[in-house]
Amino acid sequence: MTTNPYAAPIVDWYATHQRDLPWRRPDAGPWAVLVSEIMLQQTPVARVLPVYHEWLARWPSPADLAKEPAGEAVRMWGRLGYPRRALNLHRIAQAVVERHGGRVPDDHGRLLELPGVGSYTAAAVASFAFGGRHSVLDTNVRRVLARLVSGEEFPPKATTSAERRLADSLLPDEDAPTWGVAVMELGALVCTARSPRCADCPVAERCAWRLAGKPGYDGPPRRGQRYAGTDRQCRGRLLAVLRNADGPVPKAALDAVWDEPVQRERALDALIADGLVDPLDDGGYALPG
Template structure:
């Protein structure tokens, strides 16, 4: 039953896959790791230029490990979730110090790297090293929720049932190709909004479509305007765009609520995304 989804999805992938630089044969494990970190909660179209520039500047973990973490944060630019830049820098340090400068190849070693969770460890182990893992991202979860469970959206948090299902579908051979194929289907056809069922290779066996595409419950997203997150973003942008340390007044200027501003700044310091010098100026982390 569910296994019969494989062949049409694999064939569809061969015909419709995007040519992404981290999927090319010459992509390195480091390049693939960088892409996976950048792609966490971030659209491909915005990652593409950022990845190209990052890899041109730091083609190896060793190259990045030599730099201060603040340079990673600066290069990160406006990709969002800038702690990922710190994570990538920390990955580079660990890989250089503990793995001889080579990205480790096993799920367990990858999972131990900073900022590498279940998804990213499985993805890198699969795509960079050919490992056989269930790669369960938001695209795969949505495809399976619709095709198998007949629901518009997957549960908020990944369930044991979802994981069991995903693992049951991993083929014995060419598991990485299966993983990327399902992800691609979710990204291009079985999208969150306005899915293109007419272009879907498994439309004929999709439980959700066969049920008439019933709408799921409304899902409430997190607000952003006025939050600490937005405030942190404003403050960090000042540090990122400055050549050197900035006076506190430069930070005060970009957010009116003093209490919130102080709280956000403290959290940036706590996270290691900023540091304060003895003279009271602020900058990206130097060491």
């Protein structure tokens, strides 16, 4: 028995309103689910879709990717952003081959040991790919629970133990994965950050935030992350040069895309430290081999 009064209406809503996404289809195995979850970190579905298809067509199993140079993963990643995730997927593939016989582990703790797999992704894979009972606490779920249960427009900046406890308390004994994906989908399609479509919400009558008159967010101002002129933009440009080149490039090709030399060298050193760029003996640079 569950004490979650939201489960039935939200799961019913999901049954008729869910998007047809490839990683939710029956033929999507654990590797496909894991690839999708890494790609979806901080990245919209629409931009993930084409890369996801290319990726799995080329590397249908972890072993297929593990055989490749890491640079191939970085190149395939394209402009998805946060390219360390491409490196993480390559390292994950190698770890899965070396430590788990080529199979993505189903255990939450074992998943957490993989690079780039944190609390959310471990729960998502254990739940969606293996049917495990875990709270998937992503930005969508946090926002839905903040409004529906806590009566606040937005959740705290960082996930709190109270949020974790709340999510755990709502986790159904049966079919927890469907509850999790249904709440996520509700947050993605209806209970959105900007202008929630409460008229289409299956639990609007129970929503604490709506019933309270939708009070405005009163927490500390959430800093907007600037991009222009930052090291991140510089890194992005440098790596784009290497992605777009067939092979190694001379240093001059990197110098050409960023004027400020101190920042440029710092960004390049950071890329090398991350393993995203290989400095060559001849002074050139390449994607990692």
